[in-house]
Amino acid sequence: MKYNNVVDKLLFDYYAIHCKRKGDIYSPYPFYLTQSEYRKIKDYTTTIHRLSLDILNNINTKYRDYKEMIPDFPLKSEILNLNREISDVFWTRYDCFIEDKDKIFFSEGNYDKPCAQRELAIGEYFNCDNNVNKEFVENFKNKFNFIAEKYYGNRKINVLILADPCHYEEVHLSMLYREWLEDSKMNIILGGSNNVHVKDEKVYCFDKSIDIILRQFPTENLYEINDIEAILKLYEKNKVLILNDPRIIILQSKGIFAYFHKLLSEDRLDDYTAKIVKECIPCTELLSKENINKARGNKNKYVIKPILGRYSEDVFIGSSYSEEEWKLIIDDIKYCTQYYILQEFRQIRKDNIVELKRGYAHNIDAFCNFGVYLSCNGITGICSRWNYDYLTDNETTFVTPIGIKDTKLHIKYNENIKDKEFKSVNLDLVEQGFLGAYNNAREYISLDQVILSKDKFEELKNASSEILKLFNKVSEFVYENKGWLDDVLGITSINESIYSTKDFKYLSILGRMDWALDIDNNLKLMELNNETPAGLYEATALNDYLIKRYKRNIENPNRNFEEILGRNIEEYILKYTPKTIGIFSTCYYEDYYNIDIIFNMVEKISSKYNIKVIKGNVYNLRVENHKLYYFDEVIDMIYRYFPLNWFEKFNMKAVGNWINNKNCINQPVTLIAQSKSLFAVIYELLSTKFFTSYEKNLVLKYIPYTDISNKSMKTIDYICKPILEREGLGVYTRGQLSSIDNLDNYIFQERINIKTLRYISNSTYDKKRKNLFPILGCFYSKNEFIGMYCRLGSLITKENCIYIPIYVD
Template sequence: MKNQIKYTEEILFNNYMVSALGEEYVHSQIPFFIEKKLCENMKYYAEEVNRISLEVLNNINGKHKDLLKYFDDFPLKKMIFSLRCSLSPMYWTRYDTFIDKEDNIYFSEFNYDKPCGQKEINIAEKCDFKGNLNKGFIERLIKFLLDISEEFCDSSEKMNVGFLIDPCHYEELHHSYFFKEIFKESKINIIPVGNNNLSVKDGYVYGFSKEKIQIILRLFPTEFFHEINNIEEILDSFNNRKVLILNDPRIIAIQSKGFFAYLWDLIKKDSNTLNEHDKDIIRRCIPYTEILDKENAKEVLQNKDRYVIKSSLGRYSEEVYIGKSYEEDEWKEQIRYILESKKIHIVQDLINIRQEYTYGPDYKNRNTPILAYGNFGVYIMDRKVEGYLVRWSRELLTDDNYTWMSPLGKDEYPLKIERSNIINEEKRQEIYEELNEELSFKYDFTGAYTNSNEYISLDKMIIKRSLFNEIENVGSKFCEILKKIYPHIQSNLELFGPILGIPESLYNVVTKSSISKLCALGRIDFVVDNFGNLKILEFNSETPAGIVESIGINSILKTRFDVPYDNPNENLRESIKSTLKNIIEEIKKNKSVKNIAVVTSWYYEDIYNTKIISDIIKECGDFHVIFGNIYDMKVKDKKIYLYGQEIDAIYRYYPLDWFYYEEEMRKLIEPLSVEEYLINPGHTIITQSKALFAVLYEIVGREVLNNDEEAFIKKYIPYTSLEKDAILSNDYLAKPYLSREGEGIVSNFETIDNDKDYIFQDRVNIKPLRMNVYSSIRKEEKFQFPIIGAYIAGDKVAGIYTRIGEFITDVTAKYISSYIE
């Protein structure tokens, strides 16, 4: 991304934005992606409602004349709605659109009279990313005005368009300059004019007394037309089709918020002025609305949190009153004031807006993850949706002084959560306990709860086949690169050991390893970023968790819920078995192997994961497998014993560096240094270290890797360094070299521990997914971040382990079964 300050400066100059305090916070460079189905619904309902609205407007003096009673009188209202000329083409409008918590689309208001946002959409259009919703917007904006102008003027010469603004509104002045810029190579000449700059001569409109104006394109509100000099003559000229006004001033009827109440009154009366299809469209996407009066005010007072009140002709979020933001006494007083004002107000069901997870820029050139409410502007020209924008706010009411924007894309995200169809909560709990019981008996599983939180989700993570294929290919290619690199590091530990954070006492253990496999069982952690790009976060090549869950739960839930998708872990157990058998055979080439210790610390999760490894090794040959606590291992005459029996080979579910950092384990270092014991070999600490990613970037361009391998690293591994250098993004994470389970990872917003060794890695903006999270006391819908772990048996992808949790995944993460679509 560009430096945020420089990016802001480009926007200010190239898009004629207004410079103001806090300008660097307004435009995020990180796109927000709307789900494909919601995007399609936005487009469909907006175009349908616009069609209905224009049909009503076309009959404003006929069967829909009652609409005139639903918004306040203003100077010239009678004259405007007495115009006999046909309606002008509808050049532009913007619908303020919200997504509720049930994923329904609702329009809260229509901006037909003077919609802004074109500059902001153009900024988003310039962002280069797949799925950009605004590609080609400016081209369409220019073309449609040209089409309208050429049809009206019937001229091949330059056409003057007066861009009517209130000069006191600085933003509108900038808007006129922007339009002048984008039309400068066209047949249209944009002339910015204010309310004092128009005159009429011989029935024609002139700007600054000399420039004949064929079309008035206005950002000047209809109800304030009386402030325009010579307005009655201008309207006469318009009525005689000697000038075209865009949008038509009569469009204020469907701009007014009273229009919503009018439409709902037609539905309540079962009026034949709307057909059943159109009534259904209104029910689906326009919140229930009434004109506020003394009768319904009683309900509004009693249930204030359900309603919002708006002035029928209010603008800029002014005269909008959200009940839940008031105390009872304040609300009562506000209602009294509104009723006494005699202005028409509507009362509308408050949309239960869902929060979105997005990013906001800050003054330190960082992008802050933020939960916010999105006010989506759906931009319509004539009859078609042609653009989208979003204004983010931390509060329900969008405040122009505290809002920011981001580019918008249509989501083609290759991951989705599919909820299991369970009748009710009681049945869900019953299924969960049955699953827990089955796992306990089959696998000695004791991890169904993390404190009071359920660890297992009964929902399903559905992975697109194309993404799964990419994970397999990338996983295998990454292993090839590591197999090429780690022997060089292994033979030069004096140089690389300190860089990777490997204790010097373990060097001989690492170099002693002669196993040809990259690892016995490891796990590459993948994420998918906002753009749908696959990234590698780390490689846990020593102690990957989730083995029981991936083998057991995936299979059980597929059967229980009749899941129609493929189980990626169907052959995981066999792949592990084959790899372990091959490694044991390699060890047997140099020594006799009879007693195999499968050991771990006695942490509950480690026990059942190690136990299933123990069971698999028992199937690998005629061995005596001893499952036990690693702290019970003894050393006598440089030989290793467990529970009185001499050990020939060890599978350790225990990090190699802990043999050094835990003093009681140091006794094992000497025998491990002189004899091959480890089934998950000592060299796996090299690939376990997060600093290896920094080493990979250091050797790029040094002729160690070929061009394809270097391109692979740049594409799939976030930039990683040992120091904060000039290449590192301002959005980064600092990770301790050998940390696990997210422990010790800090973001660029936090203070790092100077006593620890960190690598610095560009933050991947993972797209979170909504899911229900359960505890023993409640259910919550939360944003959770999926980490797709690809098990590596030997050097091939063997299965998938998906956990989903907070932005930095830690011990509170949940397991969710994954299936391939």
């Protein structure tokens, strides 16, 4: 089903409000709470709800001092003094947030007429693992039927869903409730304040006697309803049931949070409840002439809210205003402080989520209001409302499914870091010859760690090995059928070197596979770099330095890196016995560090066989009389840390033509698998008998769907990549295609929804929490996994990224 059809279905089936951004309101991409976060949310909500109900049921005894904290409203006395048992609390929602430091807190509770039932039901519609909204609609029906049967048995009843007809969202919700609840035993009537009247000790709506009133009408506005005082008296006499009980305003009032802290300060809570209140209820007090000046001078510490406010109206978050604006707000409300509370401001965590704009997927950082929904005292779902700012804005907010899942990849912060620690590390590395600790002003090297779970590491190693065999098989097919796929792979101009004689069967002497872990913990191969894999210094020398410095007792995935690579390079050198070997790159600092690792390895090998080794700048190479020279030195064999297709680009075609599969340690034939178009070739071969069933399953499991034409893509959610570019250059999302003039040299690959890591990024001038995308670069030699390194960066990883060591646990 196309996404637009899905949206229309949701709009109609769930009585959603039609608007210009209908396609942007629902994003099918889920967000996962961790097991720990979900347990805390459940525990905190249950505890606070239990305390709230205790206050509600004992407001005239042990909690009678709370009454004076409830502001005046019409019919206050009549409602608070209702003389009957409090009926079941059918619905409740707590607005829950996660702080920057991953702590859970509630900003307020909604006991009177909580909305979000539609969003909760839609959350059930979309698929995600451990969906917190699974069977929400069924639970809604069952809980309501439970209450109805408790008071009326099995007889047929009339239920009035009471809403203000001018409030279009509540009217739409009323229609939805009727869709869910109406059956042979329950007749659902939609009505407003003017449609109700009392006659002969019965409540009527449109001349039908009413048994249950399900309120979409605020308690403080009940005075607008016809015959409301008579209706309240009938409620006292058990002749009509009102849900929720109007006395629920006791808990709806935001002053309840101030009362929680009053109970806390007076030591009137049991130890466990007191602990929960401290953790998840921000410090709150009634605003007064005495404490308003405290807010005036500390705007970033406070939020001011109306005690009986709704829909974020008149909520003032100090950090959102300038000093001048804040002073004007304070001056405006200083004469009506009795209607407001003063609440501690807590910094909400921003998470990375996929939003839809005009039908296209976009990764954004946003705040989430997790609306924890309770029915008859049990949690039945969590509604997500994502916003760019702290407050919900109907013009931009959107919802996603919510699931529960722990990631297989997480950051372990180095608790030993002190002031000037990074400077000390930098000085150590400078002494060792490494000058890349800073990337401009940002710290490039992370002193923290990324931990990959043991089971996922074993899968990654095995998948790398199997995928390498598969790519090698396809590369051999291309090599044996010289010229068939050159245009597709973008190698026509350099095919002479690629198709030179070879007598070996492996993908590359040294390459790197870039893997990503999606939000469902699935491994996906993003691309290969068989020619100039970066990260060699980080995965070897830097990795070892950090392990020793911090005495890390971990499983090091790179422990055999140099041993295996050195052995394979030695076998290659001995096969062709050169007299002089040259290791060449540009003078770009990162290239220099990488070839330094190769140079030291080759020099150590060559010293045993009296082979000369030279390290130098690739631009100083020239070809004369079919020989390669570095200045006046004849070179027999090279390791080129320089893309083969760049020799022509930088007017060095003669050098590129000299290189072949025998005189180059990282052979030209590796460029076949370097081309991103090979992913598309692999998918074309799936429809043939080229692959075994096992290999086909490998492709479908680990390799994102790829095509050479965007017109035949099976999804609109894809990435556009140039087939031979590097460092993330020229990569675009589907929504950015208009930026590309010519799509001939691009491939189109389904976008992987990568799970981000929340990282504290340091620079010489500030420190920021960021959601960064981890890419797991797995190094291989021949067809064997030899190690890995992790980069944190933007969605398209470019040179402006962070290296963080990765270990296994």
